[in-house]
Amino acid sequence: MTSETSRPGRQRLAPEVRRRQVLDAAVAVFSEEGFHGASMDAVAARAGVSKPLVYVHGGSKDELFAACLHREADRLLDAVQSAAGAPGEAPLVRLRRALRAFFHALTTQRAGWTVLYRQASTGPFAGEVDALRRRIVEEAADLMADGLGVPRAVALPYAHTLVGAAEGLADWWLGDPDAAGDGVAEPADVLADMLLAVVGPGIEALTNGSSGSIASSSSVSGER
Amino acid sequence: MTSETSRPGRQRLAPEVRRRQVLDAAVAVFSEEGFHGASMDAVAARAGVSKPLVYVHGGSKDELFAACLHREADRLLDAVQSAAGAPGEAPLVRLRRALRAFFHALTTQRAGWTVLYRQASTGPFAGEVDALRRRIVEEAADLMADGLGVPRAVALPYAHTLVGAAEGLADWWLGDPDAAGDGVAEPADVLADMLLAVVGPGIEALTNGSSGSIASSSSVSGER
DNA sequence: GCCGTACTTTACGCGCCGGTAGATAAGGCG
DNA sequence: CGCCTTATCTACCGGCGCGTAAAGTACGGC
Numbered sequence: 001m002t003s004e005t006s007r008p009g010r011q012r013l014a015p016e017v018r019r020r021q022v023l024d025a026a027v028a029v030f031s032e033e034g035f036h037g038a039s040m041d042a043v044a045a046r047a048g049v050s051k052p053l054v055y056v057h058g059g060s061k062d063e064l065f066a067a068c069l070h071r072e073a074d075r076l077l078d079a080v081q082s083a084a085g086a087p088g089e090a091p092l093v094r095l096r097r098a099l100r101a102f103f104h105a106l107t108t109q110r111a112g113w114t115v116l117y118r119q120a121s122t123g124p125f126a127g128e129v130d131a132l133r134r135r136i137v138e139e140a141a142d143l144m145a146d147g148l149g150v151p152r153a154v155a156l157p158y159a160h161t162l163v164g165a166a167e168g169l170a171d172w173w174l175g176d177p178d179a180a181g182d183g184v185a186e187p188a189d190v191l192a193d194m195l196l197a198v199v200g201p202g203i204e205a206l207t208n209g210s211s212g213s214i215a216s217s218s219s220v221s222g223e224r
Numbered sequence: 225m226t227s228e229t230s231r232p233g234r235q236r237l238a239p240e241v242r243r244r245q246v247l248d249a250a251v252a253v254f255s256e257e258g259f260h261g262a263s264m265d266a267v268a269a270r271a272g273v274s275k276p277l278v279y280v281h282g283g284s285k286d287e288l289f290a291a292c293l294h295r296e297a298d299r300l301l302d303a304v305q306s307a308a309g310a311p312g313e314a315p316l317v318r319l320r321r322a323l324r325a326f327f328h329a330l331t332t333q334r335a336g337w338t339v340l341y342r343q344a345s346t347g348p349f350a351g352e353v354d355a356l357r358r359r360i361v362e363e364a365a366d367l368m369a370d371g372l373g374v375p376r377a378v379a380l381p382y383a384h385t386l387v388g389a390a391e392g393l394a395d396w397w398l399g400d401p402d403a404a405g406d407g408v409a410e411p412a413d414v415l416a417d418m419l420l421a422v423v424g425p426g427i428e429a430l431t432n433g434s435s436g437s438i439a440s441s442s443s444v445s446g447e448r
Numbered sequence: 449g450c451c452g453t454a455c456t457t458t459a460c461g462c463g464c465c466g467g468t469a470g471a472t473a474a475g476g477c478g
Numbered sequence: 479c480g481c482c483t484t485a486t487c488t489a490c491c492g493g494c495g496c497g498t499a500a501a502g503t504a505c506g507g508c
Contacts, residue, residue, distance in 0.1 A: 011474085011485090011486090012473095012474055012475070012484080012485055012486080013485080015485085018485085036259075036260040039464085039465060039466085040465075040466060040467080041465075041466095049486075049487090050486065050487050050488080051466090051467085051487090052467090052468075052469095052486075052487070052488095053485080053486060053487085055466090055467070055468080056485080056486085060466080060467080061465095061466065061467090156396070156403075157393060157396055157397070157403070157404065157418055158418070158421075158422055160392045160393055160395065160396035161389045161392050161393045161396075161418070161419060161422050162389070162392070162422070163392050164388045164389045164390070164391050164392015164393060164395070165385045165386070165388045165389035165392065165423075166388070167388050167391075167392065168384045168385050168386070168387050168388015168389065168391065168392075169381060169384055169385045169388060170388075171384065171388070172361075172380070172381050172384035172385075173381070179380075179381070180381065194381055194382070194385070195385060197382075197426060197429070197430060198382055198385050198386070198423050198426040198427065198430070199389075199422050199423060199426055200426060201425035201426045201428070201429045202421055202422040202423055202424060202425045202426050203422065204425070205421070205425045206421060206422070235454090235455085235504095235505080236453080236454050236455075236504085236505050236506075237454085237455095239454090242454090263494090263495060263496085264495080264496065264497080265495080265496095273455080273456090274455070274456050274457070275496095275497090275498095276455085276456080276457095276497090276498075276499095277454090277455065277456085279496095279497070279498080280454090280455095284496080284497075285495095285496065285497090
């Protein structure tokens, strides 16, 4: 993690390899220090190269950060999308698979998650992060609109709620990774089940009646 | 909001009043520009005072930001706590009131919310924000442990999930405030009902059985 | 009307960091 | 074995923004 692959100062590497090294280092440093807190020198040091190399392979600091964002966002989204599978299956089953993939991605790409969700929400990158979040939420909205048989516009706020719930659970678990699971089951699966225990019945209730339990008022009016 | 009470440059004010002015301006600027993006000059300009005065009443930039954090955190927590009421009433009713208060606080203190949740999660203030979030989550955990009849350690992750869901819904609504409500009902109440529609049945199910719907596995084992 | 003091204007020091220019070596190729 | 391409380094510049110092100005009590 903290050690660079090449100890001697000078080693010529293929550009793509260097670029990957720099990106990895950038994700690590940005996740720990935040965008403003991270210096290009720190990224260079983490990558085991000198600063100008960072500029050669990563461009300016903004471009480098944007590159980190895009790569990690694509990784996360790909994982979730491919796990969700195609429409036609039971929505709650698809949702469960998607959630498992989401939490699993967390366990394997913690730095990327941190960069995406804790560091990038401010500054000129809010748009970038919003785009990712929106894509995930759209995915969830499709799923729910499909399962609930309601227009997407109605499902959208519920999708945001669901994604927020997943993030809340994820943040809790990241802060205390030993707290979930009995040690034998995959933590990601345990987390997905916990989340489904909370939101699953509500979603099912929304499917049957148009509103559930004590929340019976004008909740979902479908107005924009 | 953007206008200062005293147009002429010189006005002698009681220190506490000035301090409040400076704090208000700081919250506004920090919420718009972020911690690093905001300059002390900008805060001074927003408050309608000169920069040295900001340092007199607000201390260093870090201290000023911390002061903003504390004030807004206390405001939000007070609103939610006092709305939740005392134990003994039906947990879901208390939860509903707390949620309404939470969303209502959003509508009246948007800048404060933004500072707390979108600007302060990084840097030396992550601890401060974590403290607030933890206090709110603890509140929710008490509520759920009470209603579910389970140990707090078990209720804690569900509390995080619930708070995350509220934040997700809040962020969605802040991005598109016209999307919720039919125009006659209080948006905060509509949002609370929407959230309860999703998580209410799940919470009830957790109360009865020890797990709900398709999530039947080892989800809640009570292990630390 | 006069002093204390809250406040302003102005100017500056200083450290940090993004970004770059010019020197250096690494290694394939003949 | 020497040369040329180019990946890489050392060293540096400039700006920005925090924080403060110094000197002047008007408000309001006595």
